[in-house]
Amino acid sequence: MPIDTLAREIGRIAQNDGPHQTPIEALSFYRSSERTPPMPCVYGLGLAVAAQGGKQVTLGDQVIDYGPGQSLLTTVDLPVVARVTRADLATPFLGLLLRLDARSLVQRAAEMDLPPLSRESPPSAISRIPLDPPLLDAVIRLVRLLDEPGLTAHMAPLIQQEITVRLLAGAHGPYLRYLVSAGSPGHQVARAMAWLKQNFSRDVRMDELATSVHMSPSTFRQHFRHLAGMSPLQYQKQLRLQEARQLMLNQSLDAGSAAARVGYESAPQFSREYSRLFGAPPQRDIRRLRERVDGGVAVSVS
Template sequence: MSIETLAQEIGKIAQNDGDHQTGIPQLSIHRRSASTAPMHCIYGLGLGITAQGGKQVTLGEQVIAYGPGQSLLTTVDLPVVSHVTKASLAQPFLGMMLRFDGSALLQLATEMALPPVSREQVSRAISLRPLEAPLLDALTRLVQLLSEPELITPIAPLIQREIMVRLLSGPHGPYLRQLVASGSPSHQIAQAMTWLKQNFSRDVLMNELAASVHMSPSTFRQHFRNLAGMSPVQYQRQLRLQQARQLMLNQALDASTTAARVGYESASQFSRDYSRLFGAPPQRDIKRMQHLSLADAEPPAP
C-alpha cells in the first residue's frame, strides 16, 4: 500500500468538502479544497493522518506541520489550534482521524511483552512520527472496508486492534505505554486532565488537584506543562472558553449567561480571556463564525 492509495480511498468517500463520519464510529475522514483559517478544537486520544495536502497543529508554543507519510498521535485531550495549510481544487486536502478507547489500549499493553518505559520522565502528549508501511497498510484496509458495510461489524474491530498493536510496538509506542502505565507521572497527569475536562466549570485549587494524584504542587505543574504544553490553569481556561464558544454558536446564548455557565464569576474577565484566545470579543467572534459557516455551506463559484 502507498500513501497515494490511501488518498484515493479517502477521496472515493469524501467527494465533497467537510468532515465525514463513517460507518466505523471511531473513524472520520476529512476533505478541504482550500487552506483554512486556524480553528480552536480539542484533540483526544487518537491518530491523525494526512494522505494528501498539508496541515498544521499548534499546542501551546509548539507548532507541528505534517503531511503525507507522517502520523500524528495525541494521547490525552489537548486544546489545540489546527488548520489546513496546503489544499486546492485539483489536489484537495484528504485526511483521516481514528480515535481509540483508552481501556482497550491498556488491555492490549498488558497482553504484549513490551519494553518498560521511564516512570519518571513525562513526554509531550502529542507525537509526530513517520508512517510505517505495515501501519499504513492497516489504515488503508480500514478505509477500504467502508465500501463493504456488511463486513464492518465483524472485521473493523480486528483491523483496529491490529492498528493499536502496531502503535504500541512502533515509534509511537513509548508515548502510549507511558500513558497507560499505572502510577507513572503521565498516567497521573492524564487522570487530572480527565477530571478537569469533566469539571471545567468548577473552581478548583490546583494544589488540591495535585494532591489528588499524589504529587507536590511544583512537580504537578512541571509534569502537567511537559505533557500538555501549558499550565493546569491555562488548560482549564481553554476548556472553558472552547465550551463557551460552542454554547454561543449552538444555543444562541449571550456572553453573560455563557460566562456563568462555564464557571466565570466576572463577565468582563470572560470577555478579556475570550478575546485573548479567539482574537475578538464574544459577540464579534460568533458573528464571524456564523458567517464562515454560511460561506462553507454555499456551493463554490463556477
C-alpha cells in the same frame, strides 16, 4: 505509493469540504480545498493521518507541521490550534482521524511484552511520526472496509485492534505507554486532566488537584506542563472558553450566559480571554462562524 492509495480512498468518500463521519464510529475523514484560518479546538485520544496536503497544529509553544504519510498521535484531550496549510481545488487536503479506546490500549499493553519506558525526559502528549508500511496498510484496509457494509461490524474491531497493537509496538509506543502505565507520572496527570475536563466550570485549587493524584504541587505542575504544553490553569481556561464558544454557536446562548455556564464570574474578563484565544470578541466571533457556515465552509477542524 501506498499513501496515494489512502488519499484516493478518502477522496472517493469525502467529496465535499468539511468533516465526514463514517459508519465506523471511531473513524472520520476531513477534506479542505483551501487553506484554513487557525481554529482553536480540542484533540482527544486518537491517531490523525494526513494523506494529501498539509496541516499545522499548535500546542502551547510547540508548532507541528505534518503532511502526506505522517501521523499525529494525541494521547490526552488537548486544546490546540489547527489549520490546513497546503490545499487547493486540484489537490485538497485529505486526512483521517481514528479515535482510540483507552481501555483497549491498557488491555493490549498489559498483554504485550513491551520494553520498559526510558527514564529520560518523559514524552509529550502529542507526537508526529511517519507511518510505517504495516501500520499504513492496516489503515488502508480499515478505510476499504467501508465498501463492505455487511462485514464492517465484524471486521472493523479486528483491524482497529491490529492498529492499536502496532501503535504500542511502534515509534508511537512510548507516548502511549507513558499514559497507560499505572502509577507513571503521565498516567497520574492524565487522571487530573480527565477530572478537569468533567469539572472545568468548578473552582479548584491546583494544589488540591495535585494531592488527589498523589503528586506534590511542584512535580504536578512540571509534568502537566510537559505533557500538555501549558499549565493546569491555562488548560482549564481553554476548556472553559472552548465550551462557551460551542454553547453560543450551537445553543444560541448570549456571551454572559455562556460565561456563567462555564464558570466565569466576570463578563469583562471572559470577553478579554475569549478575544485572546479566538481573535475576536464573543459576539463578533460567533457571527463570523455563522457566516462561514451559511457560506458552506465547515468550521470544524479535526
